Amino acid sequence: MRRSSDARVLAGICGGLSQATGIDVTILRIGFVLVGLASGVPVLVYALAWLVVPVDDETTNIFSRAINDRRGIRLVIAVIPVVVVTQIVVSALHIGFVGIISWPVFFAVGLTILIWRNASEAERVWMNDDLVPMLSIGSGGGGRGKLILRVSAGALVGAGGIVVLIIGHPSTAALRPLGGALLVIAAIVIIFGPWWLSLARDLMSEREARALAEERAQMAAHVHDSVLQTLALIQRSADDPQNVVRLARSQERELRAWLFEGRAPGAISEDATMLAEGVGLLQRHVEADHGITVQVVLVGDCDLTDGLRALLDAAREATVNAAKWSGAPQASLYAEVEPHAVMLYVRDRGRGFDPDDVPDDRQGIAQSIKARMARYGGAVVIRSSPGEGTEVELSMPR
Amino acid sequence: MSDSAAGGGRPRIFLVEDHTVFRAGVRAELGDAVEVIGEADEVAAAIELINERLPDVVLLDVHLPGGGGQAVLRGVLPHHPEVQFLALSVSDAPEDVIAVIRAGARGYITKTISGGELLQAVYRVAAGDAVFSPRLAGFVLDAFSQMSMTGTLSTGLDTELDQLSPREREVLRLIARGYTYKEVARDLTIATKTVESHVSSVLRKLQLSTRHELTRWATDRRLV
Numbered sequence: 271m272r273r274s275s276d277a278r279v280l281a282g283i284c285g286g287l288s289q290a291t292g293i294d295v296t297i298l299r300i301g302f303v304l305v306g307l308a309s310g311v312p313v314l315v316y317a318l319a320w321l322v323v324p325v326d327d328e329t330t331n332i333f334s335r336a337i338n339d340r341r342g343i344r345l346v347i348a349v350i351p352v353v354v355v356t357q358i359v360v361s362a363l364h365i366g367f368v369g370i371i372s373w374p375v376f377f378a379v380g381l382t383i384l385i386w387r388n389a390s391e392a393e394r395v396w397m398n399d400d401l402v403p404m405l406s407i408g409s410g411g412g413g414r415g416k417l418i419l420r421v422s423a424g425a426l427v428g429a430g431g432i433v434v435l436i437i438g439h440p441s442t443a444a445l446r447p448l449g450g451a452l453l454v455i456a457a458i459v460i461i462f463g464p465w466w467l468s469l470a471r472d473l474m475s476e477r478e479a480r481a482l483a484e485e486r487a488q489m490a491a492h493v494h495d496s497v498l499q500t501l502a503l504i505q506r507s508a509d510d511p512q513n514v515v516r517l518a519r520s521q522e523r524e525l526r527a528w529l530f531e532g533r534a535p536g537a538i539s540e541d542a543t544m545l546a547e548g549v550g551l552l553q554r555h556v557e558a559d560h561g562i563t564v565q566v567v568l569v570g571d572c573d574l575t576d577g578l579r580a581l582l583d584a585a586r587e588a589t590v591n592a593a594k595w596s597g598a599p600q601a602s603l604y605a606e607v608e609p610h611a612v613m614l615y616v617r618d619r620g621r622g623f624d625p626d627d628v629p630d631d632r633q634g635i636a637q638s639i640k641a642r643m644a645r646y647g648g649a650v651v652i653r654s655s656p657g658e659g660t661e662v663e664l665s666m667p668r
Numbered sequence: 669m670s671d672s673a674a675g676g677g678r679p680r681i682f683l684v685e686d687h688t689v690f691r692a693g694v695r696a697e698l699g700d701a702v703e704v705i706g707e708a709d710e711v712a713a714a715i716e717l718i719n720e721r722l723p724d725v726v727l728l729d730v731h732l733p734g735g736g737g738q739a740v741l742r743g744v745l746p747h748h749p750e751v752q753f754l755a756l757s758v759s760d761a762p763e764d765v766i767a768v769i770r771a772g773a774r775g776y777i778t779k780t781i782s783g784g785e786l787l788q789a790v791y792r793v794a795a796g797d798a799v800f801s802p803r804l805a806g807f808v809l810d811a812f813s814q815m816s817m818t819g820t821l822s823t824g825l826d827t828e829l830d831q832l833s834p835r836e837r838e839v840l841r842l843i844a845r846g847y848t849y850k851e852v853a854r855d856l857t858i859a860t861k862t863v864e865s866h867v868s869s870v871l872r873k874l875q876l877s878t879r880h881e882l883t884r885w886a887t888d889r890r891l892v
Contacts, residue, residue, distance in 0.1 A: 563780065565778075565780070565802060565803070565846070567802045567803055567805070567806035567844045567845075568806065568810075569806050569809045569810045569813065569844070570810060570813065600780070602802060602845060602846030604802065604806065604841075604844045604845040604846065606809070606841070606844075615845045615846075617845055617846045617847075619846075661845070
C-alpha cells in the first residue's frame with residue numbers, strides 16, 4: 271500500500287487504502303472519522319501510517335528519515351519537561367482530566383514535529399500551501415471571522431479553566447498549591463531554559479543553512495542551464511570552429527551579465543513581462559541554440575509572476591532536453607492560462623526514456639525542472655516510455 | 669461526395685499554391701498514394717480549373733495572389749459544395765486561419781507537417797472529416813473561451829453554437845498538445861471515430877457561429 275498524493279485531505283492514507291482495496295474513498299473517510307471519535311485508536315493508527323507508509327511517488331518513508339533526525343528527536347524530548355510540569359501542577363491542583371490528556375497531546379506534538387521535519391520537499395510544500403492555512407486559525411492575517419473564532423476559542427478555554435478551579439477548590443485552598451506550582455515552573459524554567467534557548471538557536475541556524483542550500487541549488491540550476499549546456503554544445507560542434515567561437519562568446523557575455531550585473535544566466539524569462547512574450551523568447555532561444563523546431567500553441571495570456579518565470583525556465587529546460595536527447599526534429603509546447611493556474615506541456619515524438627531509470631544526480635530533471643517548480647508550489651509530471659516520445663507536464667498556480 | 673476516396677481508391681488532389689518548389693515538394697511527398705489532377709498558382713485559374721475537374725480534395729494555400737485562399741473557396745463552394753478544402757499555411761496568423769475555415773475549409777495544417785501526416789490529413793478531409801493542427805486547436809480554444817467570457821457578460825445567453833462542450837474542449841486541448849487523433853482516442857479511451865466527430869462538430873460551430881466576437885477576436889490578435 272502507498273499513500274496517495276492526489277486523493278488526500280491530510281496524509282493521503284484513506285486515498286491509498288481506497289486504491290488498494292477498491293472501496294470508495296469517501297466511505298473510508300467517514301468510517302475513519304466515526305470510529306476515531308468513538309475510540310481514538312484510528313487516530314494513532316493514522317499517525318503511525320503517516321510515518322511508516324511512503325507516498326506513492328517516493329521510495330522511502332518518513333520514519334526511516336526520522337530515526338536519523340537527531341535534532342528532531344531532541345526537540346521532541348524537549349517537550350517532555352512541559353508535560354512533567356503539567357503533571358505536577360495538575361496533581362497539585364487535583365484536576366485529573368488535564369493530566370489524562372497531556373500524554374496524548376505530547377505524542378501528537380512529537381509526531382507532528384517528526385513528520386513535519388522529515389516529510390519530503392514536495393509533501394512539505396503541500397502541507398505549507400494547503401494544510402497550514404486550513405488549520406492555522408491563530409496565525410495573523412485572516413478576516414474578521416478568524417478573529418472571532420480565535421477570541422471565542424480562547425475565552426472558552428479560559429472560562430473552562432476558571433470553572434474547573436472554582437468548582438474543584440474553595441477559593442482559599444486553591445491559592446497555596448498554585449503558588450507552589452508557580453515555584454516548580456520557575457525552577458524548571460531555570461533548569462531547562464538555557465537548553466531550550468540553545469535549541470531555538472540551533473533551529474535558527476538550521477533554517478539559515480537551509481536557505482543557503484536552497485540558494486546553492488538555484489545557482490546550480492542556473493549554471494547547469496547556461497554553462498553546462500553551452501559546454502555540451504561546444505563539444506558537439508567541435509569540428510565547426512566558427513560555431514564554437516560564437517557559443518563561447520555568447521556564454522561569456524551571459525556570465526559577465528550574471529556576475530557583474532546580477533542578471534541570472536539562462537533565465538530568458540527575466541526580459542519578459544507577459545507569459546506570451548516569455549514563451550516567444552523561449553522558442554527563439556531554443557530554436558537558435560539547439561536546432562530544434564518548437565511548435566508553440568498558447569491559449570490566453572497573463573502577467574509573469576516569480577512562479578511563472580520559474581515555470582518558463584523549467585519549460586525551457588524540458589525543451590532543451592527534447593532537443594538534446596529525443597532525436598526528434600520538432601517539439602510541441604502548449605500553454606494554457608486557466609483561472610487559477612498555468613498549465614504547460616512540452617512534448618516530443620523522439621526516442622523516449624524510462625523515467626525510473628534516470629539517476630538522481632542528473633541535474634536536468636531533478637534540479638532544473640522538479641526542484642525549480644517545487645520552490646514555487648508548482649507540479650511536474652513526466653510521461654515517457656522508450657519509443658513513445660516524452661511529455662513533460664508543468665503546472666504553476668497563478 | 670468523395671466517392672473515389674470512400675470507395676478505397678486514390679483521392680484526386682488539386683494543388684493551389686504559388687510556390688513552385690513547395691508544389692513539387694508536396695507532389696513528391698504524397699507520391700503514388702494520391703492522384704494529383706491539377707495545379708494552380710493564382711485565384712482565377714484555380715477557381716476555373718477546380719470547377720471544371722472537381723477534385724476530391726483541394727490543398728489550398730492561405731496566402732495567394734489575387735484574393736487569398738478565401739476567394740477560391742467563395743468561387744467554388746456555392747457551385748460545388750462536395751469539393752473538400754484543406755488549408756495550408758506557413759504564417760499561422762490567427763485572422764487568416766479563422767477566416768479560411770469560416771469560408772468553408774475542412775481543415776488547417778502548417779507546411780511543416782511531415783509527409784505521412786499530410787497524407788493522413790488528405791484522407792481524413794476526403795472522407796468528410798475535419799483536420800485540426802495543434803495551432804488551430806489552440807486558436808479555437810482561445811477564441812471560444814474569450815467568447816464565453818464576453819458573451820455571458822454582454823448578452824447573457826450562449827447558444828449551443830457559441831460554446832464548446834467539455835468533451836470537445838478536452839479533445840482540442842490534447843490536439844493542441846500535439847497528440848494525433850489516435851493518441852487522443854487512447855488518452856480519453858474513446859474511439860478514433862468519436863474523436864473525428866468531436867472535431868467535426870467543433871468545425872461546424874466555428875463555421876456557423878454568428879458571433880462577431882469570433883472575427884473580432886481574430887483581428888484583435890493581430891495587434892498583439
